[in-house]
Amino acid sequence: MITCIKPDSANAIADIESRARLLRARIIETSHKTSTPHLGSCLSCVDILAAMYFSVLRIDTAAPHSPTRDRFILSKGHGAPALFQVLAMRGFYSESLLDNYGKDGSVFAEHPPTPSYLPGVEAATGSLGHGLPLGIGMALAGRIQRRDYRVYALLSDGECNEGSVWEAAMFAAAQRIGNLCIFVDFNKWQATGRSEEVMALNPLAEKWTAFGWNAVEINGHDVGAILAAADRCSSNDKPTAIIAHTVKGKGASFMEDDNNWHYRIPTADEVIRAKQELGISE
Amino acid sequence: MRNAFADELTKMAREDERVVLLSGDIGNRLFDNLKKLDARRFFNCGVAEANMMGVAAGLALSGLRPFVYTITPFTTTRCFEQIRLDAAYHQAPVVIVGTGSGLSYADLGPTHHSLEDLAILRTLPNLRVIAPCDSTELRLALRAAFNEDVPVYIRIGKKGEPVIHPIAPEFRIGRSIVIRPGKDIGLLAAGTIMPEVVLAADLLAERGVSAEVVSFHTIKPLDTQYLEKVCTHFKLLATIEEHGRTGGLGSAVAEHLAPRPDAPKHILFGTPDEFMHEVGSQRYAREKYGLTAHHICDTVFDALKRY
Numbered sequence: 001m002i003t004c005i006k007p008d009s010a011n012a013i014a015d016i017e018s019r020a021r022l023l024r025a026r027i028i029e030t031s032h033k034t035s036t037p038h039l040g041s042c043l044s045c046v047d048i049l050a051a052m053y054f055s056v057l058r059i060d061t062a063a064p065h066s067p068t069r070d071r072f073i074l075s076k077g078h079g080a081p082a083l084f085q086v087l088a089m090r091g092f093y094s095e096s097l098l099d100n101y102g103k104d105g106s107v108f109a110e111h112p113p114t115p116s117y118l119p120g121v122e123a124a125t126g127s128l129g130h131g132l133p134l135g136i137g138m139a140l141a142g143r144i145q146r147r148d149y150r151v152y153a154l155l156s157d158g159e160c161n162e163g164s165v166w167e168a169a170m171f172a173a174a175q176r177i178g179n180l181c182i183f184v185d186f187n188k189w190q191a192t193g194r195s196e197e198v199m200a201l202n203p204l205a206e207k208w209t210a211f212g213w214n215a216v217e218i219n220g221h222d223v224g225a226i227l228a229a230a231d232r233c234s235s236n237d238k239p240t241a242i243i244a245h246t247v248k249g250k251g252a253s254f255m256e257d258d259n260n261w262h263y264r265i266p267t268a269d270e271v272i273r274a275k276q277e278l279g280i281s282e
Numbered sequence: 283m284r285n286a287f288a289d290e291l292t293k294m295a296r297e298d299e300r301v302v303l304l305s306g307d308i309g310n311r312l313f314d315n316l317k318k319l320d321a322r323r324f325f326n327c328g329v330a331e332a333n334m335m336g337v338a339a340g341l342a343l344s345g346l347r348p349f350v351y352t353i354t355p356f357t358t359t360r361c362f363e364q365i366r367l368d369a370a371y372h373q374a375p376v377v378i379v380g381t382g383s384g385l386s387y388a389d390l391g392p393t394h395h396s397l398e399d400l401a402i403l404r405t406l407p408n409l410r411v412i413a414p415c416d417s418t419e420l421r422l423a424l425r426a427a428f429n430e431d432v433p434v435y436i437r438i439g440k441k442g443e444p445v446i447h448p449i450a451p452e453f454r455i456g457r458s459i460v461i462r463p464g465k466d467i468g469l470l471a472a473g474t475i476m477p478e479v480v481l482a483a484d485l486l487a488e489r490g491v492s493a494e495v496v497s498f499h500t501i502k503p504l505d506t507q508y509l510e511k512v513c514t515h516f517k518l519l520a521t522i523e524e525h526g527r528t529g530g531l532g533s534a535v536a537e538h539l540a541p542r543p544d545a546p547k548h549i550l551f552g553t554p555d556e557f558m559h560e561v562g563s564q565r566y567a568r569e570k571y572g573l574t575a576h577h578i579c580d581t582v583f584d585a586l587k588r589y
Contacts, residue, residue: 114373123343133334133340133368134339134343135340137336137337137344141344144302145345168336171330171333
C-alpha cells in the first residue's frame with residue numbers, strides 16, 4: 001500500500017531529525033570504511049532526504065515500481081552514499097545489504113545504479129544535469145496517463161552550471177508541469193570552488209523565478225521548513241524550485257563549510273568525534 | 283521519408299496510447315494530424331536536444347513509448363551523453379529518429395551533415411541502430427522499434443527518396459533483406475544510398491557481373507547469419523553507406539569478418555576523414571566522394587579482376 005507518513009506533529013519532526021542524525025553517522029562511518037568521497041555533499045542534503053522519505057513521498061517499499069508512486073530523483077548522484085542509507089532505513093532493502101558497500105561486485109558504487117539493480121532508486125545519476133529532464137518526462141507521463149503522482153528531484157548548486165538544467169527549466173515552465181518540484185541543495189560549494197565564484201550562480205532563486213517557476217528559499221536543515229515547502233508545491237500549474245540553503249559537511253563541526261571534505265575520507269578518530277557530536281553511539 | 287515517418291507514427295499513435303512524439307522544433311505542419319489526434323502526446327521541445335532526450339527517457343521509464351525527432355546531428359552527436367546514459371544505460375525504450383541523414387543536407391554545410399552518427403551510436407550497449415533504405419523500410423522499422431524493450435536509433439533521409447521495395451518485405455531488426463540475388467559479389471548497403479547501389483548492380487550486369495544487392499538496414503545488431511553466407515558465397519564484398527568510412531556499416535562488417543580465415547576481400551564505400559567545406563547538392567557530394575552507381579560499378583569491376 002502506498003503510504004505517506006504525515007508530519008502532523010512536533011513528534012514527527014523530531015523523529016525525522018533523529019533519523020537524520022543517525023543517517024549522518026552511518027554515512028560518515030561508511031565513508032571511512034569504504035573510502036567513499038563526497039562526504040560534504042552527502043551531509044548537506046541529509047535533512048531533505050530524511051524529510052522526503054519519512055514524510056512527503058507517497059511510496060510503497062514493497063512495490064518500488066508501482067506506476068502511481070511519487071518519484072524522487074537524486075540528480076546530484078554523488079550524494080548516493082546518503083541515498084543508499086536512507087533507502088535502507090526506509091525499508092527498500094535490508095540495512096545489512098550495505099555491508100557490501102564498495103566491495104567488488106556490489107551495486108553500491110559512488111553513484112546510484114539503474115532502478116532495476118536497486119529498489120527505490122529512480123535514476124542512475126552521477127553525470128550532472130540529467131535528473132531534471134528525466135523527472136520532467138516522468139511528470140509528463142503522469143499527466144498523459146492521468147495519474148496524480150508528484151515528481152521530485154534534488155539538484156546541487158554546482159549542477160546548476162549545466163546547460164541542460166536550464167533547457168529543462170524553460171521546458172518545464174512552458175509545459176506548466178505543476179506536479180514537478182525540485183530542491184537545490186545550495187551549500188555554496190562545488191568540487192573545487194565557491195559555486196557563486198565559479199559560475200555567478202546568484203541570485204539563484206530569482207533565476208528560477210525568471211525561468212517561470214515558483215521559487216521559495218528555505219533553511220535546508222530545518223525539517224519543518226522542508227516539509228512545509230514540499231507540501232505547498234503543486235499549488236498551481238508552475239513547477240516549484242525550493243532553494244535549500246545548506247551547509248556542506250553539516251553535522252560534524254570540523255567538516256562544516258570546509259570544501260576539503262568534498263574528497264577527504266575521515267579517519268577512525270574523526271568518525272568517533274563526529275558521532276559524539278551527533279549523539280550517536282551505535 | 284519524413285512524410286512517411288509522420289504518417290506512420292500518426293497511425294501508430296491512433297492504435298496505441300503509449301506513442302508520444304517529441305520534436306526538436308522542426309516539422310512545421312508535418313505533425314498536424316498527430317496533434318489533432320491527441321495534442322497531449324505531441325511535444326515541441328524547442329531547440330534543446332539534451333533536455334528532449336532526457337524527457338523522452340523519463341517518459342519511457344514511466345511506461346510510454348516516446349519517439350524523438352529532429353535533424354540527425356542534433357538528435358545524435360549533440361546529445362550523445364543523454365542517449366548514452368538516460369536511454370541506453372537505463373534501457374529506456376526511446377526511439378530516436380534522425381532526419382536529413384548523411385549528406386541529405388549537403389548544401390547546408392557540415393553543421394547539418396551526419397557522417398559519424400552510425401559510428402558513434404553503435405558503440406552503445408543496449409542500443410539498436412537502423413538505417414532504412416526507403417519509406418517502406420522506414421515504416422516497418424518504426425513498428426519493429428516500437429516492439430523493442432530497448433532504445434533504437436533510426437537514421438532517415440529527407441523527402442523524395444526513390445521507392446526500393448514496391449511491396450513490403452518481411453522486416454526484422456538484425457536481419458538483412460536481399461533485394462536482388464547474385465553470385466559474383468555482395469553489395470551490402472545501409473540507408474538511402476540504395477538507389478545508387480541498385481543502379482550499380484544494373485551496370486555490373488551489363489558487364490557480365492552478377493551482384494547481390496542487400497539492404498543491410500541494421501548496423502547493430504549485425505546480421506551475422508548473412509555474413510556467414512558472404513564467406514562461403516563471395517570472394518569480394520562491398521559495403522556502401524552515406525557515412526564516414528570510419529566506424530559505420532563497413533567498419534562493423536570488417537570487425538566481424540576480421541578473424542575469419544575465409545573472409546572475402548572487402549571494399550568500403552563511404553566518405554573520407556574530412557569536412558566538406560565547399561557548397562554543393564547531395565548529388566554533388568555523392569560524386570565528390572565516389573558514392574555514385576558508376577563509381578561503385580567501376581571500382582568493383584576492377585577489383586574483381588584483381589581478386
